[in-house]
Amino acid sequence: MKLLTHVLSIGMVGAGLLGTTAGHAQASEKAEVIHWWTSGSESAAVKVIADAYNQAGGEWIDNAVAGGGGGKARSLGINRIVGGNSPTAMQFNYGKQLDEIIANGFVRDISALAEAGDWENLIPGELWNSISVDGKVYGVPIDVHGQTWSWWSLPALKKAGAEVPNSWDDFFPTLDKLKAAGITPIAVSRDAWTIDSMWRFLVISKGGTELFKKIYVENDTNAVESPAFKDLVATLIKMRDYSDEGASARNWNDSTTMVINDQAGVQFMGDWAKGEFLKAGKTPMEDFVCTPTIGANEGYVYGGDMFIMTATDDPEVKQAQDLLVNTMMSKDVQVAFNKVKGGIPVRNDVDTSTLDVCAQTAIKLMASPENQVGDQPFYNSTDKIGAIRDLLGTLWTEPNPSVDAFTQKFADIISAE
Amino acid sequence: MSQSQRRNLGSTLTIMPFWILVLGAYVGTIAWTVYISLTNSRMLPSTKFVGLDQYKRLFGMERWHVATQNLLVFGLLLMALCLVLGFLLAVMLDSQIRAEGVVRTIILYPHAISFIVTGLVWQWMLNPTVGIEKAIHSFGWANFSFDWLIRPETAIYALVLAGVWQGSGLIMALMLAGLRGIDQDIWKAARIDGIPSWRVYLSIVVPMMRPTIITCVVLMSLSIVKVYDLVVALTGGGPGLSTDVPAKFIMDFLFERNNIGLATAACTTLLILVLVIFVPWYYVEYCREKKGAH
Numbered sequence A: 001m002k003l004l005t006h007v008l009s010i011g012m013v014g015a016g017l018l019g020t021t022a023g024h025a026q027a028s029e030k031a032e033v034i035h036w037w038t039s040g041s042e043s044a045a046v047k048v049i050a051d052a053y054n055q056a057g058g059e060w061i062d063n064a065v066a067g068g069g070g071g072k073a074r075s076l077g078i079n080r081i082v083g084g085n086s087p088t089a090m091q092f093n094y095g096k097q098l099d100e101i102i103a104n105g106f107v108r109d110i111s112a113l114a115e116a117g118d119w120e121n122l123i124p125g126e127l128w129n130s131i132s133v134d135g136k137v138y139g140v141p142i143d144v145h146g147q148t149w150s151w152w153s154l155p156a157l158k159k160a161g162a163e164v165p166n167s168w169d170d171f172f173p174t175l176d177k178l179k180a181a182g183i184t185p186i187a188v189s190r191d192a193w194t195i196d197s198m199w200r201f202l203v204i205s206k207g208g209t210e211l212f213k214k215i216y217v218e219n220d221t222n223a224v225e226s227p228a229f230k231d232l233v234a235t236l237i238k239m240r241d242y243s244d245e246g247a248s249a250r251n252w253n254d255s256t257t258m259v260i261n262d263q264a265g266v267q268f269m270g271d272w273a274k275g276e277f278l279k280a281g282k283t284p285m286e287d288f289v290c291t292p293t294i295g296a297n298e299g300y301v302y303g304g305d306m307f308i309m310t311a312t313d314d315p316e317v318k319q320a321q322d323l324l325v326n327t328m329m330s331k332d333v334q335v336a337f338n339k340v341k342g343g344i345p346v347r348n349d350v351d352t353s354t355l356d357v358c359a360q361t362a363i364k365l366m367a368s369p370e371n372q373v374g375d376q377p378f379y380n381s382t383d384k385i386g387a388i389r390d391l392l393g394t395l396w397t398e399p400n401p402s403v404d405a406f407t408q409k410f411a412d413i414i415s416a417e
Numbered sequence B: 001m002s003q004s005q006r007r008n009l010g011s012t013l014t015i016m017p018f019w020i021l022v023l024g025a026y027v028g029t030i031a032w033t034v035y036i037s038l039t040n041s042r043m044l045p046s047t048k049f050v051g052l053d054q055y056k057r058l059f060g061m062e063r064w065h066v067a068t069q070n071l072l073v074f075g076l077l078l079m080a081l082c083l084v085l086g087f088l089l090a091v092m093l094d095s096q097i098r099a100e101g102v103v104r105t106i107i108l109y110p111h112a113i114s115f116i117v118t119g120l121v122w123q124w125m126l127n128p129t130v131g132i133e134k135a136i137h138s139f140g141w142a143n144f145s146f147d148w149l150i151r152p153e154t155a156i157y158a159l160v161l162a163g164v165w166q167g168s169g170l171i172m173a174l175m176l177a178g179l180r181g182i183d184q185d186i187w188k189a190a191r192i193d194g195i196p197s198w199r200v201y202l203s204i205v206v207p208m209m210r211p212t213i214i215t216c217v218v219l220m221s222l223s224i225v226k227v228y229d230l231v232v233a234l235t236g237g238g239p240g241l242s243t244d245v246p247a248k249f250i251m252d253f254l255f256e257r258n259n260i261g262l263a264t265a266a267c268t269t270l271l272i273l274v275l276v277i278f279v280p281w282y283y284v285e286y287c288r289e290k291k292g293a294h
Helices: A004-015 A018-024 A040-055 A068-080 A096-103 A111-116 A127-129 A152-158 A168-180 A192-207 A209-216 A229-243 A245-249 A251-262 A274-281 A313-328 A331-341 A357-369 A382-396 A404-413 B005-038 B054-060 B062-094 B100-112 B115-126 B132-139 B155-180 B186-193 B197-207 B212-223 B229-233 B244-255 B262-293
Strands: A029-035 A060-066 A090-093 A140-142 A150-151 A184-186 A264-269 A286-293 A300-303 A305-309 A372-374
Touching: A004 A168, A004 A274, A018 A300, A029 A068, A029 A357, A040 A331, A060 A111, A068 A090, A068 A096, A068 B244, A090 A096, A111 A313, A127 A140, A140 A313, A150 A152, A150 A251, A150 A274, A152 A168, A152 A264, A168 A184, A168 A229, A168 A264, A184 A229, A192 A209, A192 A229, A192 A264, A209 A229, A209 A372, A229 A357, A229 A382, A251 A264, A251 A274, A264 A274, A274 A331, A286 A357, A286 A372, A286 B197, A300 A357, A305 A313, A305 B212, A382 A404, A382 B244, B005 B262, B054 B262, B062 B100, B062 B155, B062 B212, B062 B244, B100 B155, B115 B155, B115 B229, B155 B212, B155 B229, B197 B212, B197 B262, B212 B262, B229 B244, B244 B262
Parallel strands: A029 A060, A029 A090, A184 A264, A300 A372
Antiparallel strands: A090 A305, A140 A305, A150 A264, A150 A286
């Protein structure tokens, strides 16, 4: 009972009643948090959580680890957990990355907090499955990020006398117009995962939600050998002609800058790219257009970030973790954080009217379960995803790509183990 | 106990902690790596033994073959170019040129720069849209093309180029020291016999510099086998996988792809490769020579 009251009181802190209950919190509940949010908009977003936590009576100790798409932060965190010097909390992406460290008992079960906050009814079902194992909750979801958006520069399109394509029939003609106007049609970056973003945009948008799920959820090789899949591969190969020479030296955000500066027509990237546009002072639908699909298909490939609380016996650390969990799940933090970060809140009971147009599109899509498509990490190991990326990266650069060889290798990868 | 034995005991005891450290830190971790490579470990070490499964998968992977081939091409080219260039530079400096100190410093300077910085600088220079190609185009030579970096079949040579720029200075310094160690009387004798100086270098000086050259080869081999940072900074292993190297392969699978079983299998394979090449060579170079000498 005492525990319950405690949980509830902290829950209220999280719910935004900071002034009244902050006094109850211990002098300083230190929480060391490992994360990999280091770019401009990302670190501004993490500051939102840190400030809220400090205001609620905690003491946020920031441990940001740059690089490797989070790989470095994760290995640092895991090494420290295994070595017995755990951080209070650490960041993960949704998906299977977590299963193994949960199975080894390194992650604290926060089901009680989740139950008290009624998370199960607040967040998408697939996401709930992703943060829980065998009915126990292990992750605090903080954002939902669309993984496959397209970002079009309106001035570039205008200069070329074109519009954002409404169907796939208009797609290549639009790119041709951009090319003819001396604009790089597609801003491509060097890393294989950026090619993968473009590829999954094709799969969800041209192939459709059903095909996406068959490939990535069911790992169905028949779907891979279908003409629809081969058509996607051929489309991707054709898109190579619309890149430029500088692509192999660009990071994803350098490519975003090309679209921001109207030097390129379109970039295919997750909604974290929006942060770059907003930071450059651009307004959605006036300076740039964001669209998660082209044509009639609807679907939203999403992923995102969560935090895990490391397993501990220390009641003080637990208290700090409780406060941290409730801060992260509070309505205010969810909205304020995602406004800066570019994603959308995971809770469906928050006021999202202050978010921008792109986020509204995402919220509308995410509202219906049939449009929710969990991204590859929900169902596939990092190893398998990596193998697919190697394959896509090679396809994008090899001099004589073959649709059939690619299809065969792709089927081999998804049917493995 | 004789005098010398007692002295040996003292030094043995002194050195003991280091032996323990070396055995524990090096041999112990190598043994652990080999052991993990025989298990089904993914993100965390596991103890489930799977025999040679990880090796089977490794050798079935196209990416691993690309990586080892790249290492071979990169290694041989870098080694050959650095040795030749380093030697020629050393000869140039040894022929009593003016301002030798300045020239030597300039040539040695790249070595003081880390591979990461080297990689970044060359990435900019070799990038056709901002680097050398762009510069030459703007000078008016519009057909000039220098796009090694962005073509899968040539990107590995861009790595060699950057590696040579960075590494030949050190080789030059070592070679110069070797040249300076050659007895000047040999030169005088050769001059009296009227032998042209290129012939003296080739037939007398180079054979005499054998120990120096071996030092260079060993130093170079070490940095070649573990080359990682240069690749990450210059090409990121791309375009595609065309400049992947074993060290990058291992780091990717160890950290980003959470597959330490496969990564340690790759480590072990690399270790065996190195041993297969170096042990016989080491034996021929050192052990046999010593036997002959005594």
